[in-house]
Amino acid sequence: MNFKKIINGTILVSIIFFIIITVFLFEALETAPPLVNGKISPTFFPIIVLSLMYFADIVIFIKGFKEEKGFDFDLSTLKHPTWVVIVSFIYINIFKVIGFSLSTFLYAFSLIMIFNPKKGKIKAVVAALMITGTVYLLFEVIFGVRLPTVHLPKIGGIY
Amino acid sequence: MDYISGVIQGFFVLLNPVIFIHLVLGFLIGTFFGAVPGLTSCLAIALLLPITYSMDTTAALVMCMSIFMSGIYSGSITATTINIPGAPSGMMTAIEGYPLMKKGEGAKALGHAAFASMVGGAIGSILLIIFVPVAAQVSLLIKTPGKFSLIFFALVVIILAQRGKSFSKGALATLFGILIGTIGIDLMEPVARLTFGVTKLTGGVQLMPVIIGTFAISELLLQSETGDKKIAEIEDESIKIYRKDFIPTFKEIREIGVWKYLKSSLIGFFTGVLPGAGGSMAAFVSYAEAIRSSKHPEKFGGESIEGIACAEAANNGMCGGALVPMLTFGIPGDATSAIVLGVLIINGLNPGPQLLENQFHLIAPMFAALFISAIVLLPLTLYIFGPYYMKIVSINKGVLYSSIAAISMVGGYVSTYSVFQMGLTLLFGVFAYFLRKNNYPTVSFLLGYILGGMMEEFFRRALNLSHGNIMIFFTEWDSIIFLVLTVIFMYFLLFKKTPLASEEVSVSSD
Numbered sequence: 001m002n003f004k005k006i007i008n009g010t011i012l013v014s015i016i017f018f019i020i021i022t023v024f025l026f027e028a029l030e031t032a033p034p035l036v037n038g039k040i041s042p043t044f045f046p047i048i049v050l051s052l053m054y055f056a057d058i059v060i061f062i063k064g065f066k067e068e069k070g071f072d073f074d075l076s077t078l079k080h081p082t083w084v085v086i087v088s089f090i091y092i093n094i095f096k097v098i099g100f101s102l103s104t105f106l107y108a109f110s111l112i113m114i115f116n117p118k119k120g121k122i123k124a125v126v127a128a129l130m131i132t133g134t135v136y137l138l139f140e141v142i143f144g145v146r147l148p149t150v151h152l153p154k155i156g157g158i159y
Numbered sequence: 160m161d162y163i164s165g166v167i168q169g170f171f172v173l174l175n176p177v178i179f180i181h182l183v184l185g186f187l188i189g190t191f192f193g194a195v196p197g198l199t200s201c202l203a204i205a206l207l208l209p210i211t212y213s214m215d216t217t218a219a220l221v222m223c224m225s226i227f228m229s230g231i232y233s234g235s236i237t238a239t240t241i242n243i244p245g246a247p248s249g250m251m252t253a254i255e256g257y258p259l260m261k262k263g264e265g266a267k268a269l270g271h272a273a274f275a276s277m278v279g280g281a282i283g284s285i286l287l288i289i290f291v292p293v294a295a296q297v298s299l300l301i302k303t304p305g306k307f308s309l310i311f312f313a314l315v316v317i318i319l320a321q322r323g324k325s326f327s328k329g330a331l332a333t334l335f336g337i338l339i340g341t342i343g344i345d346l347m348e349p350v351a352r353l354t355f356g357v358t359k360l361t362g363g364v365q366l367m368p369v370i371i372g373t374f375a376i377s378e379l380l381l382q383s384e385t386g387d388k389k390i391a392e393i394e395d396e397s398i399k400i401y402r403k404d405f406i407p408t409f410k411e412i413r414e415i416g417v418w419k420y421l422k423s424s425l426i427g428f429f430t431g432v433l434p435g436a437g438g439s440m441a442a443f444v445s446y447a448e449a450i451r452s453s454k455h456p457e458k459f460g461g462e463s464i465e466g467i468a469c470a471e472a473a474n475n476g477m478c479g480g481a482l483v484p485m486l487t488f489g490i491p492g493d494a495t496s497a498i499v500l501g502v503l504i505i506n507g508l509n510p511g512p513q514l515l516e517n518q519f520h521l522i523a524p525m526f527a528a529l530f531i532s533a534i535v536l537l538p539l540t541l542y543i544f545g546p547y548y549m550k551i552v553s554i555n556k557g558v559l560y561s562s563i564a565a566i567s568m569v570g571g572y573v574s575t576y577s578v579f580q581m582g583l584t585l586l587f588g589v590f591a592y593f594l595r596k597n598n599y600p601t602v603s604f605l606l607g608y609i610l611g612g613m614m615e616e617f618f619r620r621a622l623n624l625s626h627g628n629i630m631i632f633f634t635e636w637d638s639i640i641f642l643v644l645t646v647i648f649m650y651f652l653l654f655k656k657t658p659l660a661s662e663e664v665s666v667s668s669d
Contacts, residue, residue, distance in 0.1 A: 009596075009597055010597065013593065013597045013599075017331065017335075024338060024353060027353050027355055028352065028353060031350065031351075031352055031353070032350065038627070039627070040619065040622060040627070041348075041350075042345035042347070042348050042350045042352050043352060044619075045341060045615045045618060045619065046338060046341045046352060046353060049334050049337050049338050049341070049611075050338065052330075052334050053331060053334045053335065053338065056327050056328075056330040056331040056334060057331055059327040060325075060327045060328060060331060063325075063327065077384045078384075080383040080384055081380040081381075081383050081384060081592065083383075084379060084380055084383045084564075085380070085585065085589055088376075088564070088568065088585050089585065091568060092568070092578050092581045092582050092585060093578075095568075095572065095578055095581065096578055100569070104565055104569070107561075107564070107565060107568070108561045108562070108564075108565050111557065111560065111561035111564055112557040112558060112561050113557075114383060114557075115382075115383060115556055115557030115560060115561065116555070116556070116557040119557060127555075127557075127558045127561070128561070131558070131561055131562045131565055132565070134562065135562075135565045135566055135569055138210065138566070139209075139210070139569055139573065143210050143212075143213035143214065144213050145209075145212070145213060145573045146576075147569070147572075
């Protein structure tokens with residue numbers, strides 16, 4: 001069976017929402033039932049919201065079947081956003097480890113290369129340095145926000 | 160009398176050089192973000208949000224106001240010069256402005272857009288000053304069940320106002336926003352909900368990652384799909400804009416008519432009061448009314464200065480209107496005022512009558528900033544920077560969005576000095592990206608998240624008062640009024656074909 005021919009974007013997203021709603025519902029029910037000794041519990045309101053979400057999601061799902069079938073979503077458009085997400089994920093993980101300056105420089109450089117792969121490396125380095133400097137100036141210098149600094153590994157008592 | 164002197168003092172606060180610099184800086188940032196397609200004033204304030212932690216509250220609020228006003232107006236710049244509205248509220252202006260640009264009358268179109276925005280913005284600000292104390296008095300009359308019904312009414316209108324994006328999708332996005340708002344410790348009992356065992360979620364999902372993720376990161380991901388070098392291409396670079404042509408003639412203004420400016424501003428203001436409506440809705444309704452009542456309807460759709468004036472007066476008039484429910488009831492009129500509400504909350508200010516009574520010295524400069532932005536800065540910046548506006552779109556996209564990404568990510572970090580918040584920022588960004596790709600309104604998601612907590616609080620308090628009897632919502636007069644209003648709005652927006660309910664109107668990111 002070719003799934004691409006029987007589903008479309010609307011159906012796919014409604015299925016993803018269905019999974020999310022179900023996971024949240026299980027978590028809510030695991031915390032407490034909606035009513036305890038006839039009184040409403042902390043999960044009462046979230047469970048009402050989740051029930052309404054099921055209803056809205058089913059309506060979207062049914063509407064999706066009435067729409068034109070065929071998954072015509074061009075996966076190649078996801079190439080750059082995927083790279084942006086990967087680079088951002090790495091940035092988050094190295095932000096405190098190698099400090100703000102180096103991590104932000106690498107992040108900005110990577111993003112510039114994702115947006116403009118043909119841009120000259122020197123120009124990209126200069127732009128990344130300027131972005132890092134601007135963000136540092138804005139947060140640390142002007143508004144006094146303490147940003148993480150480099151934490152070099154301690155080897156034999158010497159940094 | 161105290162109120163009036165408070166408002167006057169608000170104007171004097173702007174004379175402080177530091178505050179004034181923030182006002183002008185905010186205006187220029189708003190102009191840039193409003194003019195560049197893809198960037199909005201909403202995004203500008205979202206990026207400003209983490210910085211407000213360390214800023215003086217008055218300066219932060221003044222800056223937000225000037226960004227709001229200029230961001231809405233400057234959507235008309237690229238709408239006229241390159242036929243791409245910088246902000247969704249500039250859609251109607253593009254229909255009339257770009258043909259005039261091609262005829263060599265671009266400066267005239269920009270001048271009329273600025274003049275109408277100035278009039279609309281100023282009238283909206285005056286109405287804001289008049290209506291806020293009235294609305295604050297009204298809010299005192301609303302009791303707990305009524306407050307729940309008011310939020311319910313607001314959320315339903317927000318969903319209905321996004322009809323271009325389908326009612327069920329709007330409802331699902333809003334409900335998901337409410338659900339995210341319920342994560343963390345319960346309001347009334349010390350029980351952690353929906354945390355999946357993650358201790359860092361016990362305190363709930365912070366405002367910052369939701370706002371920055373929804374507006375900044377999702378935009379970054381959308382823009383990365385097409386890695387073009389420039390924001391947009393200028394079709395005809397030979398077109399020149401001269402300063403002298405910006406000033407509308409008295410004859411042209413008289414032809415449009417004072418009443419048209421006033422009516423459009425009023426339409427904008429009252430559309431702004433409606434939750435979720437926003438600038439594009441205001442511009443559309445006003446434009447439709449302008450066609451209906453015009454002596455020259457045949458000119459619309461190509462070269463009508465009247466069309467530009469009515470749309471622009473309305474979308475800037477909306478700014479004042481959107482702040483009325485936000486300041487008095489804590490219910491934002493649009494996405495931008497929702498983020499301004501975030502700035503208030505971050506600074507420990509809770510909207511409502513108490514805010515106006517006890518901290519009016521912080522709110523009055525906001526009113527003054529909105530008015531001065533409209534009446535002084537708007538025409539002044541057009542005259543100074545107008546001839547260079549066409550160059551805005553020539554900026555390198557990679558550098559621009561890399562800067563936005565870095566500010567967004569670091570902004571996510573500074574709220575709690577935690578990389579966990581940065582992770583949430585990215586997560587909400589990816590989530591909002593898929594919502595936008597599939598035509599789900601992200602503004603509904605945000606407003607659901609912001610209002611959901613209050614909605615639950617009033618719902619449970621009301622049930623506690625009535626010992627669990629749900630009929631309390633149908634027996635208290637204030638609650639009944641809002642429930643009846645909900646039914647009326649549903650009838651008109653869902654079943655009756657009105658300009659407000661038009662499928663053509665998309666107010667997603669306004």
